[in-house]
Amino acid sequence: MRRTKLFKLHTLWQLLWWHHFFFLWSTINGQTRYSIPEEMKPGSVVGNLVKDLGLGLSEIFDRKLRVASEAGKQYFTVDAGKGELVVNERIDREALCGQSASCVLPLQVVIEDPLQLIRVEVEIQDINDNEPRFPSNDITLEIAESTVLGVRFPLESAIDPDVGSNSLKSYTLSKDECFNIRVKEVAGGRKVPELVLAKLLDREKKAVHKLLLTAQDGGNPVRSGTSQITIKVIDSNDNVPVFEKSLYKASVPENSVEGTFIIQTKATDVDDGQNGEIEYSFGSHTPDNILSIFSIDHSSGTISLKGKLDFEETANYEIDISAKDKGSPRMEGHCTVHIEVTDTNDNAPEIILTSPPKPVREDSPNGTVVALLSARDLDSGDNGKVILHIPRKSPFSLKPSFSHNYVLVTSGRLDREHVSDYTIEIVATDSGSPPLTSKKSIPVSITDVNDNPPVFTQPFYNVYLKENGVAGSILYSVSASDLDLGENAKISYSILDSKVQDVSVSSYVYINSDNGSIYSMHSFDYEKLKVFQIQVQAKDQGSPSLSTNATVHVFILDQNDNAPAVIYPSSAALGSLSHQRMPRSAKAGHLVTKVTAVDADSGHNAWISYKLAEATDASLFTVNLYTGEVRTKRAVSEQDDSSQRLLIEIKDDGEPVQSATVTVSILMEDALHEPILDIRHKVTEPSKKTGRITLYLILSLASVSVLSLVTFLILAVKCIRNSRSSGSCCMRRTDCDDYKNPNRNLQIQLNTDGPIKYVEVLGGDMLSQSQSFRSCMSPMSEYSDFTLIKPSSTTDFKEVISVLDASLPDSTWTFESQQKELHSI
Known part of the structure; x- marks a missing residue:
């Protein structure tokens, strides 16, 4: 006996290894399929998955190949060293698939970088590892001796x-002359053994019959199970209850409530009295799960619902119903009730994230794969059909893959600066009535790319800087921001190379590349440089880097650092004093001379006032505060000294005040008519020197007039629009040109004041003090004088004075010598 068992065990293991070694695999519709027997040991090889998928061993790690099971348990894994699909844990086909004819375990092979989903099916083949078993090992029957032949x-x-082939195949009964066995196949293919009375019973001969019922399967080797049948022969009650149908069928929705009527069974018994009274019940070996769900009325045979149905758990029930009479012995009839549970849409669909989402670059093209998903619904039919969708406004979309799998891809423009993180709400809806839905939120982060240039707080900056400042002091701090992140948002500042008065701007200023602070390289002189511009560039550290420029206009503010310079009368030619002559016959208001001074500063710092500081006779002379004209306050008398000395103080309007003085010596003479006639004669017949001055004056006036006329013609429209008063015209230009072409006023004036005649050519900035060029021809001086009042700049002033110096009769007078004389005073 022991040898027989060892032989059977050895044969079984040979069969298992045979199946394991020669299992079949195939590819259907692009899916890889393997077949293996159940109960294989963990570590057993299913197949070379990497080779069958056309991959290399290196791709297992490089592309992160993994296997996911839809069954919930991880029955298989991949040997990273060999690329083989191996069994991870024991597989019991009966626990996994029950008695289903086909048992296929679907696997999902997920390969990342790039994402790829491959479906693999493993068919679990049955082995004969279970023997048939009866619900009870002992069966007791009571049969009346009057039972007719053939009763089952x-x-x-x-x-x-x-x-x-490993399932139940046949029944055999131990030898007994009164009974034999017959197998009846009922709905669902179930085989029910029936004991058939082959010979009339005789209780007096044999009251108890003991039979051995054996069930055998079709495996190799064959497995079998037995049950002991004890038959007690009872005398009396000759008829058994008989059902109207041997098989009753009913259907009930799974959402039916407790007490729902299902079906009514009915049996009849021709006996009278208690032998004909029938009592219904479930079969003696009805499983507990059926007893907990269904109930039967013992009197009417009505079956109703008392528990909760679940189509997804059990879709069909087969119940054995027994009808017993109340005779003695009790006769029993049997029928089968087949109850089909119909599905209702009571399970919401489920969304499964097959592969977690990866960060997406904001410049990713449409169609970039973000994640892999699948959907499932435990319901069947239309109730189990699931559709996934996402909101329309989302820049993502779902594309169906195969079966119930989907790919989440980009479908719109992404902008991390606008939205850096998305929470994509995926909605799954089944096709039931009413439909059920479920939602799943998937977070997707957007990674930054350098798509935003730095932006300055202003497109241009105006900086006002006092002249004579300390070198190295900060002028201004510009600031820019970048919407990007990390290196893409790190900003460095620099100054673009440009020229200021033919010198590189880097010679004037430098910038801190980290914070945008601009510093001066040296102090500035308003009289040399009034305004200049700096082109600042902000550049990020992205790849490729982006940059933005801004313009910084630097305006030098004037400080009162220049004292007034006396232009007329020139005292350098005649010594330390300026000598003037006047007749004794002069009346009150007689113009003696005119003191003219200029200040190289601008604005209030260049507003000049004249004051008589000292005089030989303060009651005789007065000085106009604004024009510097020296006039008599009264008529000259015989008692007045012939020689008068005036000390005139010239001040500007700056802070602190700068001043200069000039001494004028006046000689009063009698009978100046002849000299005046001579001078007038000289004027009528100009000398060569006077003619040369007049020629220069005419050329100067003609040049200025022609230039002004051309300017007025070109800018006539703008002059008309911006005119605010007659006789003046202003021109506005863009900010970037203001410092290059300051607005000017031009006025030519011929003045006559007694014996002194002079011409004034005025030109000046609308925002600054007027400027004038004046030529004076006075009978009180031997030569004609040419003076320049308030030039537009120190450089122009010096150039004009140089030209005038060359044309004056006394070539020893120069602006520089006049300045030295003033400082010496």
């Missing part, structure tokens, strides 16, 4: 969890 007594079917 249904017995409990044996149960074999195996399928196919």
